[in-house]
């Protein structure tokens with residue numbers, strides 16, 4: 001029998017339980033060896049539920065002792081970089097939650113450590129791995145949309161702050177508000193589907209409206225009335241691409257809209273695709289007329305499983321489909337999105353042009 005991959009979890013919070021422990025505990029070739037959380041009670045609860053015998057409150061001690069093959073990093077965003085780099089330097093593969101880090105600089109440090117270590121790192125961008133996303137990616141890569149020249153992405157909630165006053169609303173710990181939380185998923189999704197095209201400039205606008213009330217917390221997220229709330233709860237923007245393409249986006253944790261919604265739309269010379277609240281549609285032409293196509297993807301057939309995918313990449317040496325290079329690309333866009341929002345004007349995105357563009361500095 002082949003040796004099982006020795007797995008450790010760092011950050012035993014809600015995402016760790018919903019995603020990572022559920023996902024990895026279902027894989028026969030993975031052994032859940034250790035769990036770490038600075039909050040011992042949380043680590044203990046998770047260890048008991050998933051029958052994990054080794055419990056830590058310090059990730060360096062866990063990584064030094066346990067001879068792990070793979071860890072999940074599910075802590076607040078600020079700690080992703082230090083933990084991922086420590087694990088990679090110890091020769092451990094890393095499944096790091098999104099965003100890769102709180103800035104492009106930190107993301108680049110992770111990428112450098114990954115390259116030096118020869119180990120794998122995959123970002124937990126699960127929206128790339130839904131049946132719809134897998135279908136769309138293949139459909140686009142086969143050339144069915146032609147040249148994509150317009151796209152939009154959005155995720156808007158009416159009352160969905162993930163706990164006012166928790167680390168999510170504390171800029172130092174999170175790196176940003178809804179743009180870093182939901183924007184990282186859906187702006188990433190459209191750009192990934194387009195093949196991560198080179199950006200040209202970005203215009204961003206942010207607003208914080210609900211820092212004074214607990215009314216707009218997401219269901220089940222209590223929040224801390226005395227905690228810090230210094231991030232945006234809504235974000236809109238426009239990204240111009242070097243190839244002439246245009247991408248618009250809008251995200252909110254809370255806003256006065258009828259209902260929560262998620263959407264992406266990609267429009268190309270040969271066809272268009274929309275995915276609105278999970279409903280996939282294709283728009284094209286056939287036999288001299290416009291046609292709508294509604295693919296019927298079976299929810300019972302999972303086209304891609306994030307955890308199987310990453311372990312199979314570890315075993316085969318194939319690059320995972322959400323590598324750290326994509327995290328650096330996204331955090332460069334997000335850093336300049338915030339810069340544009342604070343300056344109140346567009347910001348150039350190409351690194352070379354940005355240093356030359358005195359007008360925006």
Ligand SMILES: NC(=O)c1ccc[n+]([C@@H]2O[C@H](COP(=O)([O-])OP(=O)(O)OC[C@H]3O[C@@H](n4cnc5c(N)ncnc54)[C@H](O)[C@@H]3O)[C@@H](O)[C@H]2O)c1
Nearest residue numbers: 011012013014015016037038039042074075076077097098
């Ligand atoms: N992919 C997704 O859909 C998705 C969904 C939710 C959250 N996330 C991401 O998952 C991560 C965690 O989010 P969450 O909702 O689980 O937060 P959470 O607050 O529920 O859990 C975070 C846990 O990390 C622990 N922690 C803090 N610092 C630590 C450290 N230095 N070492 C070990 N443990 C530490 C905390 O005690 C807490 O238990 C974030 O990066 C978030 O962006 C991703």
